[in-house]
Amino acid sequence: MGLTMDLQGALKKYFGFDQFKGLQENVIENVLDNRDTFVIMPTGGGKSLCYQLPALMKKGTAIVVSPLIALMKNQVDAIRGVSEEHGIAHVLNSSLTKTEVRQVKEDIVNGLTKLLYVAPESLTKEEYVDFLQQVTLSFVAVDEAHCISEWGHDFRPEYRNLRSIISRLGDAIPIIGLTATATPKVQEDIIKNLGMNDAKVFKASFNRPNLFYEVRPKTKNVDADIIRFVKQNQNKSGIVYCLSRKRVEELAQVLQVNGISAVPYHAGFDAKTRAKYQDMFLMEDVDVVVATIAFGMGIDKPDVRFVIHHDIPKSIESYYQETGRAGRDGGEGHCLAYYSYKDVEKLEKFMSGKPVAEQEIGHALLQEIVAYAETSMSRRKFILHYFGEDFDEVNGEGADMDDNTRNPKPKEEAKDSLVKLLRVVQDTMEKFKTKEIVRTLVGKTNALISSHRTEEKEIFGIGEDKDEQYWMALIRQVLVAGYLQKEIEQYGVLHVTEKGKAFLATPVSFLMTKDHEYKEEEDSSIITNGKSTGNAADEKLLKLLRDLRKREARKNDVPPFVVFQDPSLDDMALKYPITMEELLNVHGVGEGKAKKYGKPFVELISTYVEENDIVRPDDLVVKSTGANSGLKLYIIQSVDRKLPLDDIAAAKGLELPDLIKDMEQIVFSGTKLNLGYWVDEILDEDQQEEIHEYFLEAETDSITVAMEEFDGDYEEEELRIYRLKFMSEVAN
Structure with a gap:
């Protein structure tokens, strides 16, 4: 009883809490009794307190082995915040200077340091082992212990040597292993590798009843879907996970230009930038962080309201750990994953260079996540079964908190x-x-x-x-x-x-129940190869827009396609732009074209929307990031300097047809390209005149129709380049 009272007092004194959460108290008592302890506790369950509090209460220094520098830094800052002594917690890793290492050692020798955070690599250094052998150690905590197991989702070979190093540090030093995700197989592995056969095991339930699980098919319109979701959850904190750094940066930009406060985060940024973005998220200067899985371990933000997986993760453990960052305060947490089997095939390709055993493990883990995505049964029951836990999908806590349970398929x-x-x-x-x-x-x-x-x-x-x-x-x-x-x-x-x-x-x-079939379909509102699929376009509005285009073409004495091309009209009838700014989000409409022809179109759409009580799908108006603006500028400048098109293409590693495609995007959006010098190289005066007359009279700018009309007299590239000259002179 006395120990419990002391524990309650210590909890209040150091952390300001009145009571323990879940299994924390039992775990801490076991650690204080100098016994080996194994803790399996989901993200948000309060794992770190299980070693922090006993470390503060016991004599000597506790060593905490952790795989991530960001996680160590966060925890050291937190512990320093509960004590007047700066030296109460330290990090010992490769980022320290010699002077800083000296200070750390001094504080440990003087008995100031209660918690010393180290990376597993640092513990292998002879200099540190020799030093730690001479000081009093209270216990060793191995955080993220699943890194020991090659069956874990985050295997790190250096964790394998921990047992032998701990033995060198002193006789019978108690060990506490902690993990947020571990299947029965991984648990076995951890206990065996850390030599903790007599450890007392504490396993909390993996059920997070406040989290809602949902899987959606990943179409080409996934960015628009994410924007819609985030806007529906305005001013709420969220994390969007992507597998590649490139995608992280692209998606963060897309969110930013669509009015969402977001930052990117991945291991490719320098430490200062990473820390800055992480702090912006923690301090609520931004709502959303778009990240690779490098983000999140040790991020103790309790009010993350949604976690989105743009790409399906490599295993259920990764998925569980990443979704576990939502709703840690017990409030709402929406876990949305986008699934496409193409992504799974990509992940399988990445594995192909690895040793066979590693490939086998990787494939086995991937197939579990495929099963999770495609299953039509209770997603919560599926996840908990994976972690060796039973769940009553009818009466269990959180039983109706997933898309399959809310919309059941017939059995x-x-x-x-x-x-x-x-x-x-x-x-x-x-x-x-x-x-x-x-x-x-x-x-x-x-x-x-x-x-x-x-x-x-x-x-x-x-x-x-x-x-x-x-x-x-x-x-x-x-x-x-x-x-x-x-x-x-x-x-x-x-x-x-x-x-x-x-x-x-x-x-x-x-x-x-039958599994879901996620077809690789394109979203109806997507524009591909310059042509709108048009399934969702408003046909009535489209007719009005075509009539208006004819009138404007006559007024300006140009062919209709010069005003706006068909894909642009299709897109207008899909997005209903009612301001000039919104018009710029329409396919093939640049500032020049919008200024010259846009006003009557915007006015017509505005009147139509009002008269027909149309609810505009704001989420479909997805602004592009202008990621190709560097290439665009280079092309415009090179054409101004009258460089041969072959040279411009070669300088950017493009084939000529690809360069022509990029030039079409520039011209069709309303920017002039003075291509007369190149047209003079490839076509004589009579030929130019003949093609010019054709485009002046034509109802359509289709190259296929033009090729048929000229019956093989001209190459496709010649006609496409002349069309660019024609559009630049006549339209812009």
Whole structure:
């Protein structure tokens, strides 16, 4: 009882809290008793307090091994904030100067330092090992302990040596291992590698009932969808994760130009820039941070309201840890992931150069995230099953907090199918993974199936009345229901459980739902290759715009396409721009063109919107970042200097057709290019006159139509270049 009172007092004194959260108190008591301790606690569960408080209470210095400098810095600042002694917490890593290292050592020797944060690499330095052998150490905390396991989502080989280093630091130093995500296999690995066989294990529930899980198909219009989502959650803090640094910077720019306060964050920025952007997010100077997974470990911002995955992550552990940064204060947290199998294929390609064992692990982890994205069952139940936890999807806390549960797909009886599935797993001697089991069911062979002569067995093809996707869906649901089990050690080989054997003996009803099919479709509002798909365009408005274009063309004595091209009109009938600024977001409309022809079009649309009570889809008006502005400027300047087009293309590593495409974007948006010098090189006077007359009279600027009209007299490139000269002179 006395210890509990002391603990409560210490908690209040150092951290200002009146009570512990979850398992914290039990964990801390175990650490204070000098016992090895293993803590599995989800992000936001208060892991760090489990070693910080006992370190402040015990004699000597606690060593905290952590993989990230940003995480160490945050925690050191936080501990210094609860004490008058600056030296109470220190970092020891490669970023320190000799003078700073000397100061750290001095503070430890003088008994000031209670917490010393080190990277695993620093602990291998002889100089530090020799020094730490001579001082009193209270315990060693290994944070992010899943880094020890090659089955973890963040394996780091240097973590493997920790046990031997800790042994060198002194006899019987207690160890506390902590992780926010660990499957049963990873837990086993951590305990074995840290030599903590007698450790007391504390495992908190992985259920975060306040988080809402949602997966959407990733179309070409994903940026517009993210903008719409963020604008619907205005002034709320959020994180958007992307896999590549390039995409992080592009998306951050797109958000910024669309009026969202956002910053990018990735490991490619220098430390000063990273710290600046991180602080802007923490201090609420910006609402959104677009980041690679380098961002977030140790970011203790309690009121992150949404976490968006622009790209599907590499494993369920990564996904769980990253989504876990939402709603840490118990308030709302929306976890939205965009899924496309193309992204999965990209990730598989990245793995191809790695050792075979690593590839096998990577593929196994990826297939779990594919299963999560495509499943139509309760997403919460799926995640918790992955972490070895049962969940009641009807009455459990947070049971209705995912898209599948809110919009359930109809269930169908699958008792007979389940019998077939379990028979195939048994009759193939439990040697196959999901892929081979599905192929066997539908009667398709491959090298592995042939090597076991499976096609000669009567079970081969017994499920051919159903497609492969059906069987995949059934296997995923049967795994969660506990009739089958995946052997992780064997990279996902399937075994029939005792429950499965009992089912085979006496089959009962089994209801299943089919998986989602995320088609690789383009969004109806996307413009591709200069042509709008137009599915969502307002046909009535489009007709009015075409009539107006004809009138304006007559008034200015130019062909209609010179005023605005068809894709631009399609886009206007989709986005309803009612100001000149909004008109600039329409495909193929630059400032020059908007100024010259835009006013009557904007006025017509404005009247139409008002008269027809149209709710404008503001989210579709996505401004581009002008990422190609450097190239655009180079082309304009080079043409002004009358450089040969071949040379301009070569200087930028382009083929001539690509350069022409870039020049078309410039001219069609309303900027002149004085290409007369080049046209004179490729076409004589009579030819120029003939093509000029044609475009003056033509109803359309289509090159295909022009090619047919001239019946092979001119090359496509010649006509495209002349059209640029014509548009520059006549339209702009």
